[in-house]
Amino acid sequence: MLLSQLVVAVAFVAISTAAPAPSTHALHEKRDAPATDWVKGARIESDAILPMRIGLTQMNLEKGYDYLMDVSDPESDNYGKHWSMEKVHDVFAPLKETVRTVREWLTASGIHGSRVIQSDNYGWLAFNATADEAERLLKTEYHEHEHKHSASVRVGCDEYHIPKHIQEHVDYITPGVKLTPVVKRSVKVKRDSAISRLSAGPTSSPVGSDDLQSMSPDAVNLPPDIRGCGMNITPPCIKALYQIPDATLKSPGNSLGLFEQGSYFNKEDLDSFYALYAPYVPQGTYPVPQLIDGANYSVSLNSSFNSGEANIDIDMAYSLIYPQTVTLYQTDDQIYEPEEVATTNLFNTFLDALDGSYCNYTAFGETGDDPKIDPIYPDPAPGGYKGQRQCGVYKPTNVISASYGQAEADLPIKYSKRQCNEFMKLGLQGHSILVASGDYGVASFPGDGSADGCLGPDGLIFNPQYPSNCPYITSVGATMLYAHQTVYTPESVMHVNLSGTAQNFTSSGGFSNYYPQPAYQQAAVAKYFAEADLTYPYYSEFSVNVNKTKGIYNRIGRGYPDVSANGVNFRAPSAGGVDYHWFGSSLASPLFASVLTLINEERLKAGKGPVGFVNPTLYKNPDVLNDITNGTNVGCGSQGFHSAEGWDPATGLGTPNYPDMLQLFMSLP
Numbered sequence: 001m002l003l004s005q006l007v008v009a010v011a012f013v014a015i016s017t018a019a020p021a022p023s024t025h026a027l028h029e030k031r032d033a034p035a036t037d038w039v040k041g042a043r044i045e046s047d048a049i050l051p052m053r054i055g056l057t058q059m060n061l062e063k064g065y066d067y068l069m070d071v072s073d074p075e076s077d078n079y080g081k082h083w084s085m086e087k088v089h090d091v092f093a094p095l096k097e098t099v100r101t102v103r104e105w106l107t108a109s110g111i112h113g114s115r116v117i118q119s120d121n122y123g124w125l126a127f128n129a130t131a132d133e134a135e136r137l138l139k140t141e142y143h144e145h146e147h148k149h150s151a152s153v154r155v156g157c158d159e160y161h162i163p164k165h166i167q168e169h170v171d172y173i174t175p176g177v178k179l180t181p182v183v184k185r186s187v188k189v190k191r192d193s194a195i196s197r198l199s200a201g202p203t204s205s206p207v208g209s210d211d212l213q214s215m216s217p218d219a220v221n222l223p224p225d226i227r228g229c230g231m232n233i234t235p236p237c238i239k240a241l242y243q244i245p246d247a248t249l250k251s252p253g254n255s256l257g258l259f260e261q262g263s264y265f266n267k268e269d270l271d272s273f274y275a276l277y278a279p280y281v282p283q284g285t286y287p288v289p290q291l292i293d294g295a296n297y298s299v300s301l302n303s304s305f306n307s308g309e310a311n312i313d314i315d316m317a318y319s320l321i322y323p324q325t326v327t328l329y330q331t332d333d334q335i336y337e338p339e340e341v342a343t344t345n346l347f348n349t350f351l352d353a354l355d356g357s358y359c360n361y362t363a364f365g366e367t368g369d370d371p372k373i374d375p376i377y378p379d380p381a382p383g384g385y386k387g388q389r390q391c392g393v394y395k396p397t398n399v400i401s402a403s404y405g406q407a408e409a410d411l412p413i414k415y416s417k418r419q420c421n422e423f424m425k426l427g428l429q430g431h432s433i434l435v436a437s438g439d440y441g442v443a444s445f446p447g448d449g450s451a452d453g454c455l456g457p458d459g460l461i462f463n464p465q466y467p468s469n470c471p472y473i474t475s476v477g478a479t480m481l482y483a484h485q486t487v488y489t490p491e492s493v494m495h496v497n498l499s500g501t502a503q504n505f506t507s508s509g510g511f512s513n514y515y516p517q518p519a520y521q522q523a524a525v526a527k528y529f530a531e532a533d534l535t536y537p538y539y540s541e542f543s544v545n546v547n548k549t550k551g552i553y554n555r556i557g558r559g560y561p562d563v564s565a566n567g568v569n570f571r572a573p574s575a576g577g578v579d580y581h582w583f584g585s586s587l588a589s590p591l592f593a594s595v596l597t598l599i600n601e602e603r604l605k606a607g608k609g610p611v612g613f614v615n616p617t618l619y620k621n622p623d624v625l626n627d628i629t630n631g632t633n634v635g636c637g638s639q640g641f642h643s644a645e646g647w648d649p650a651t652g653l654g655t656p657n658y659p660d661m662l663q664l665f666m667s668l669p
Contacts, residue, residue: 008401008414024163025163026162026164027104027161027263028161028167028537029414030158030159031158038142038146038154040144040145040262041143041144041145042143042156043142043145044142044143046130046132046135047131048131049130050128050130050131050142050155051126052127052134052173053124053125053126053173054102054106054124054125054126054172054173054356055124055170055171055173055175056098056123057094057098057125057169057170058092058095058171061497064421064424064428067516068428069616070558071613071621072614072616073418073520073616074616074621075197076548077333079668080609081237081428083356084612088429089287092148092425093228095125096456097169101165102169102170103116103125104124104459105162105163106127107564109136110133111129111137113134119360122132123360124360129258135577136159138161138173139161141158142156143154143155143157149179153185154176155175155563156175156176157175157176159177160177160481171414171526183573206328218484218485218486218489219486222486222487226669227486229241229481229482232569232571232572233566233570234571235320236278236557238319238320238591239533240262241491242318242565242595242656243659244594244657244658245658247322247323247598248323248600248606249324249362249602250323250324250325251324251600251601251604251647253398253604254397254401254597254601255325255395256312256321256324256325256326256400256594258327258328258329258401259329259347259350259403259404259433260329260330261331261399262305262307263305263306263351264296264303264305264306264330265286265287265306266301266306266574267284267301268299268576268585269572269574269575269632270574271283272611273315273319273572273573276571276573277315277572278329279366281319281322283320283456285318285322286298286314287325287326287327288326290327290328290394292330292331292353292394293349293377293387293389293390294334295331295332295387296334297328297331301575303602306508306575307575308575308580309403310328310330311572312586312587312590313556314326314328314405315335315402316570316587316591316594317590317594317597319596321598329353329400331350331353332349332382332385333375333385334383335383346406348483349389351394352390353390353391353392353395353427355422355425359389359391359392359557360391375389377389379417396426398432398451398600398610399431399434399596399597399623400591401434401589401593402467402541403435403586403587404435404437404470405466406444406465407445407449407453408442408463408466409444409446409463409513410447410466410467411466413514413667416467416470419467419515420467420470420472421472423467423473426472427472427525431612432612433472433473433474434467434593434596435467435473435475435476435507436475436476436478436585436586437585438468438561439477439494439505439584439586439633440506440508441506441508441509441636442454442463442509442553442633442636442641443462443463443506444465446474446594448463451461452636453635454635456547456549456552459637460636460637461549461551461636462511462635462640463510464512464513465510465560468508468515468560468569469558471515471558471611474562474592474615475560476562476586476588476591476592476652477493477494477507477509477633478566478568479507479564479567479628479655480494480568480569481568489627490626490631491566491626491628492630493632493648493651494506494584494641495633495634496583499509503531504634504635505583506635506640506650507567507633507650508585509554509556509579509648509652510559510560510641511554511558511559511639512559512560513542513543513544513557513558514543515542515557516557517554517557518615521558521615521617521619523538523619523624524559525647527647528559528647529555529646532644532648534641536551536638537549537551538554539554540554540555541554543556551640559640560648560652561649562618562643562652563655563656564592564652564654564655565591565595565655565657566588566591567583567584567586567587568581568583570582570583570587579638588635592656598658599661599662599666602662606666608668608669617668619647621664622653624661624664625660626652626654626655627653627654628643628650629643629644630643631643631651
């Protein structure tokens with residue numbers, strides 16, 4: 001985003017050094033290492049105007065995990081007794097004492113009360129200040145920062161201080177140390193060409209005539225529509241793999257939500273898919289539009305925005321849950337979306353639209369959207385969305401799938417924790433949030449952190465992914481059938497050679513450097529470590545200095561994925577009728593989300609509520625999933641993590657066994 005959009009009047013000149021912090025002040029936040037994608041520049045002129053925001057400490061955030069387990073653990077007396085949105089807001093609101101104490105500090109520091117605006121939910125205080133005022137207030141220096149790969153300019157500091165007596169009341173202050181952009185994970189490319197750019201689609205390759213004729217000898221006596229599943233995954237293959245019945249129910253309020261950003265669907269492509277692979281879905285069946293901040297609904301066949309991601313998400317969902325509907329959360333206008341594919345935000349404006357309080361509340365050091373990272377509305381660019389940012393305009397669906405993400409290290413920990421905290425709040429209200437784990441094994445995509453997507457000076461340290469690292473979502477890895485196998489053969493870890501930089505295209509998994517292992521998975525992770533016989537050196541710390549550590553993964557971090565589903569050779573036409581094979585965990589997330597939607601149909605029919613946050617139930621009942629015990633997710637010069645009996649950081653607990661999962665969830669209140 002352009003600097004002018006930050007409402008910051010900036011002139012860059014050499015000025016005096018900020019005064020050192022007195023003994024009454026304490027360091028509140030400090031950048032641990034220089035941001036890899038940003039170059040620190042000149043000091044900001046003293047009379048430049050900065051839009052200051054002070055995030056106030058919320059109540060009870062430390063109890064969020066316990067609250068969620070109380071309604072999500074199948075052994076809890078309160079299982080399924082999900083909270084209302086109003087209760088969630090009330091429980092986490094900041095104390096009145098917090099607001100009063102911070103206001104008094106500002107007044108004593110020369111910021112008159114008439115200049116300070118308070119958000120409706122008391123989550124933050126805002127005011128404009130000159131750079132000189134802000135530097136004296138926070139005992140810091142503000143500098144410009146230029147992005148290495150774009151024209152973006154940000155404003156921030158390396159550290160700041162506040163009085164000791166208000167530290168417990170202040171979560172985070174901006175402008176501050178946050179500068180790092182967000183990058184989307186997945187890629188789209190024909191199999192016979194090198195990956196040359198990042199976009200919002202999974203990897204694809206055209207289907208050849210040999211694929212259509214080849215099949216396993218074991219498949220000869222199978223029904224025609226599932227004979228070739230080792231080479232071509234279609235809806236009948238998926239249903240046979242996981243014993244998913246044909247859908248018949250359409251409970252009100254049980255639409256499956258799909259998050260999309262940077263990729264749009266094309267109506268002709270959807271109709272072509274239905275005609276070829278899901279003829280029971282009528283032509284003209286398109287998702288329910290929930291368009292956020294000026295997003296378009298669909299695009300033309302040859303549009304650059306028709307990258308395939310949105311198409312295959314919708315293809316997958318409708319082919320499994322129809323006659324139930326799909327709700328499309330298409331996010332941001334077409335001015336911001338091209339930037340977001342590369343360097344901007346991911347979930348904030350989406351979460352704003354689902355929860356009005358998220359627009360402005362503070363959690364884990366973040367207050368509302370950040371104009372240095374997130375879109376600004378009204379969008380002043382020609383053709384941009386001229387309305388106000390949409391806050392709380394849509395009700396979240398029971399299940400939401402997102403096939404997007406980025407490396408954990410691309411985000412400051414407090415930025416990601418605020419989003420993760422919102423996923424916790426959605427879980428409290430009974431919503432299931434599923435995300436694709438990624439497609440580069442223990443690494444991120446090439447060029448993210450290093451040429452091979454790894455961390456550390458030698459590019460050998462594993463690079464965990466966000467939001468899969470968040471303990472309040474269900475991370476979905478990818479599996480595959482080999483060409484000679486049938487739907488009645490155990491699957492393996494997704495690991496395919498798509499040439500170029502995707503020669504090791506494999507299910508992402510590993511351990512977070514930001515979040516500890518939640519209690520619900522500790523026993524499963526301990527079992528894996530006890531039996532896996534790993535020889536890699538490791539570390540046991542958070543926010544590790546990757547330039548100094550001798551280990552290559554965090555032994556105590558949140559493990560992911562949680563579950564998995566097929567992500568190889570899905571057949572779907574794109575861009576005018578070309579029939580592609582599609583690859584990636586981008587397929588697995590909407591697949592697993594469809595399974596949960598079908599289970600919710602049965603629960604709603606029986607007068608029960610939605611399944612909500614499913615991780616505690618699945619970790620206590622792993623036998624309702626198909627355990628994956630073959631394969632590994634390579635990366636960073638290693639063999640990555642091998643699959644194993646029980647949970648493993650390549651396929652999680654395994655793939656869905658619909659009849660067993662249904663029986664389990666129907667047995668719960």
